[in-house]
Amino acid sequence: DIQMTQSPSSLSASVGDRVTITCRASQSISDYVNWYQQKPGKAPKVLIYAASSLPSGVPSRFSGSGSGTDFTLTISSLQPEDFAAYYCQQTYSTPRTFGQGTKVEIK
Amino acid sequence: QVQLQESGPGLVKPSETLSLTCTISGGSISRNYWTWIRQPPGKGLEWIGYVYHSGSTNYNPSLKSRVTISVDTSKNQSSLKLTSVTTADTAVYYCARPNGPWADALDIWGQGTMVTVSS
Numbered sequence: 314d315i316q317m318t319q320s321p322s323s324l325s326a327s328v329g330d331r332v333t334i335t336c337r338a339s340q341s342i343s344d345y346v347n348w349y350q351q352k353p354g355k356a357p358k359v360l361i362y363a364a365s366s367l368p369s370g371v372p373s374r375f376s377g378s379g380s381g382t383d384f385t386l387t388i389s390s391l392q393p394e395d396f397a398a399y400y401c402q403q404t405y406s407t408p409r410t411f412g413q414g415t416k417v418e419i420k
Numbered sequence: 421q422v423q424l425q426e427s428g429p430g431l432v433k434p435s436e437t438l439s440l441t442c443t444i445s446g447g448s449i450s451r452n453y454w455t456w457i458r459q460p461p462g463k464g465l466e467w468i469g470y471v472y473h474s475g476s477t478n479y480n481p482s483l484k485s486r487v488t489i490s491v492d493t494s495k496n497q498s499s500l501k502l503t504s505v506t507t508a509d510t511a512v513y514y515c516a517r518p519n520g521p522w523a524d525a526l527d528i529w530g531q532g533t534m535v536t537v538s539s
Contacts, residue, residue, distance in 0.1 A: 346523075363525075366522070402525075408482075411467065412464075
């Protein structure tokens with residue numbers, strides 16, 4: 314199985330801050346990484362697919378980068394509605410695996 | 421607009437079988453394949469497996485001996501069965517649609533259904 318190591322597990326930040334979350338794969342997975350946002354009591358929502366592509370409707374303050382084993386999700390200017398949990402997922406091989414998650418909290 | 425809705429018992433006894441259904445509306449089950457994900461309370465996401473409309477499946481090895489995912493094309497539904505459940509199987513269970521052109525990112529999710537394993 315491919316392990317996805319996500320960090321940090323939690324962070325505190327203020328509105329307007331730039332936030333970076335990283336995910337490292339246990340082997341090279343090209344750009345088969347997706348990022349999700351999950352708010353309490355809700356299903357996850359895809360933010361980034363194929364490492365750096367933004368679905369229609371997702372704000373441009375979200376961006377993704379990386380290839381191979383190291384990937385990053387960046388929120389350029391944190392907004393109140395961005396306080397949530399974030400997960401990376403690899404779809405290079407099965408079983409699909411997720412990172413452990415990052416909880417973004419208000420400072 | 422494709423929508424997914426999970427349904428099934430919210431309480432299952434230990435050693436029994438958990439059975440859930442995902443009903444697809446607004447689209448045909450035959451146009452995609454369908455994934456099941458679960459999330460224990462306060463924890464992260466775990467991929468359970470997927471099923472194609474043909475019935476072909478792929479399961480997480482950690483659950484493979486206990487899980488069956490199937491489709492009923494006549495009802496536009498996917499089903500999940502998990503046998504010999506324990507308290508560790510207590511979780512919110514989601515069905516979701518992988519989007520092929522999006523590197524199989526899960527672009528549509530059901531709202532999830534909480535299943536508690538308890539006597």
